[in-house]
Amino acid sequence: MALHPGLAAFADLVGTWRGEGHGEYPTIAAFNFIEEVTFTDVGKPFLHYLQRTWSPDGAPMHTETGFLRLIDETSVEFILAQPTGQTELAEGNLESNPEGFICTLTSQMQNSASAKQVDATQRQLELSGNTLTTKFAMAAVGIPMTHHLKSVMYRKDPHPES
Template sequence: MALHPGLSAVAGIIGTWRGRGAGEYPTIDSFAYTEEVTFTDVGKPFLHYVQRTWSPAGAPMHTETGYLRIVDGSAVEFVLAQPTGQTELAEGPLTATDEGFTCALASRVANSASAKLVDGTERRIELAGDVLTTHFAMAAVGVPMTHHLKSVMHRI
């Protein structure tokens, strides 16, 4: 199956990535985790995305799924659903680099009635060869936009 031409700017991200991460937030203790993300080409102008994390002891922590959409090779729309009761529509510019790309995304978040309140998120995704780095900030439970997570993953 040929890659949809609209995805050429992010073709390097297709596959599975795994690595270590660290999290912090004013309302919780700092923590470490292992993260795995998979971007799958499905023959359409978007990539399917699945993310999972585990504690250092191997206990499951978080998961999310969604779709990475590329608009005219210059913008990203990341549509995500989380079992914690949030959906995110994260959007922002896509910038090509010598080894891949970067994108800085700001989101609108919808919360289910039983979910903790998340007002917004910001994500930064950096692909440099076989290294994928993610940064995640959020405004939640009365705390303004604050760094929460960073991971550095390698292609597996």
């Protein structure tokens, strides 16, 4: 199946990425994690996204899923759902470069009645060759926008199928 032509800027993102990360936030102890992210081409003008994290000893930590949409050459939407009761509509800019791209997104949040209060998030995806770096900040539980997570992942399959 050929990648939808509207996703050309994301062609090198398709596949599974895995690496290590570090998290911190004023209300919790700092921690390390293993992260795996998969971007799947489904033949439509968006990629399906699945993210999972584990503690260094293998205990499951977090997961989220959603859809990454390239609206035009420089505009991106990332629609996410989390089992902790939040949904995110993140929108932002795509800056392409010879090695890949940087995508910076700011969200609108919706919290379920039982979820911890998350007011806003900021995400950054940076693809440089076979390295995917993610950064995540959030305004939550009364704390203003603050850095929370960073991970550096590498392509799990160096030659993903198109």
